[in-house]
Amino acid sequence: MTTGTAGPPSALTEPRDKVGPGWIGGITAGVLGIYMAFFTPIQILLPIQLAAIDPGSKVETFGLVTGAGALVAVIANPLAGALSDRTTSRFGRRHPWTLGGVVLGAAALIALGYQTSVLGVLIGWCAAQAALNAAYASINAAVPDHVPVRQRAVVSGWIGFPQALGLVLGAIVVTMLVTGAEAGYLAIALAAVALALPFVLTTADPPLSRAHRPTVSWRRILAGFWVSPREHPDFAWAWITRFLVMLGNSTGTLYLLFFLQDAVGYERLFPGHSSDEGVLILTLIYTAGVMATAVVSGVVSDRIGRRKSLVTASAAVIAFAALLLTFWHTWPMSMIAAGVMGAGFGVYLSVDQALITQVLPAAADRAKDLGVINIANSAPQVLGPALAAPIVAGLGGYTGLYALTAAITLLGGVLVWKIRSVP
Secondary structure, three states: OOOOOOOOOHHHOOOOOOOOHHHHHHHHHHHHHHHHHHHHHHHHHHHHHHHHHOHHHHHHHHHHHHHHHHHHHHHHHHHHHHHHHOOOOOOOOOHHHHHHHHHHHHHHHHHHOOOOOHHHHHHHHHHHHHHHHHHHHHHHHHHHHHOOHHHHHHHHHHHHOHHHHHHHHHHHHHHHHOOOHHHHHHHHHHHHHHHHHHHHHHOOOOOOOHHHOOOOOHHHHHHOOOOOOOOOHHHHHHHHHHHHHHHHHHHHHHOHHHHHHHHHOHHHHOOOOOHHHHHHHHHHHHHHHHHHHHHHHHHHHHHHOOOHHHHHHHHHHHHHHHHHHHHOOOHHHHHHHHHHHHHHHHHHHHHHHHHHHOOOOOHHHHHHHHHHHHHHHHHHHHHHHHHHHHHHHOOOHHHHHHHHHHHHHHHHHHHHHHOOOOO
């Protein structure tokens, strides 16, 4: 990053020097650890734990716990981001929050493994979500802090595919390497700390002087969560398009297990095998698709200097995958759709994230504004069930569900052209 004796401090300047492989590898590992801590409990550990605690109401209690956790994430991410923007530690603005959030999140996960009541699980998961979102808000802001615009899509690709890979690695750890919920939570907690620690210890994080620190006022911080669409229309459109694509993704994946059971008839096709195995197979295919395109599309986007056309193309690919499931409820088509959707989502993760970093309103509020964007990631996890449940139950079934998924996703890809400041 550029430095100087006059003007804003290096923490607030636009970076010009490319980051190296060590920096990229470090942040990729750190993000991977955080994603493992996010997704492994949701997909595996929490359902197992809640089924043991209250088997008769496991579906309802799982929805309650994950919904409460998503609500905490909506609040904690931008709040921690705003506080990180105002941190004047000599260790930097971001690293203290990244390390502190991961360590506290790991402690919450370990404690969560010992809970024997629904209330205990709910409190433990909300605590873990708050701490891990603080870590994610700060490490995510490192990209606009350190990476020049001409390199952001490829770096976003590197930190994008761990979103899919984290679930796969987490599943391997808690199903093949350890047994039991307590050991599973402990393993994931230790992995998150071990993966995040090298980035914090080996990379620079320029400190912010008190003279350049934004005002520390709770009223100002809370008011800052509202970014005026009139004053910053490109940021508003970026939020809307992200929300729509993630809502489409949420509605499309939420009932995948039940889709395999009820529409595909997986257990009838493969006697002796559960639909859980089918979900794992589709997840692996999807992850392979994400990893195949995330970094490559980032390289292409950075070289041609264009974002919107690739975002639209990726949304169209994801929508096409949803349409395959709209009209063909078969196992072979499910595998094809998983690969196609993963490939499209890999492009979207890298290019759209780079686009978002280019429409942030102010350098002094990067982490807070990225936290506001993250609401568009978290809110669909809460709204998805309310939108999808009545459709699956009677308003078109799975045909209607995946048709809606395709329409919502494609709309997000089209509205990205409302953004004017990014090509």
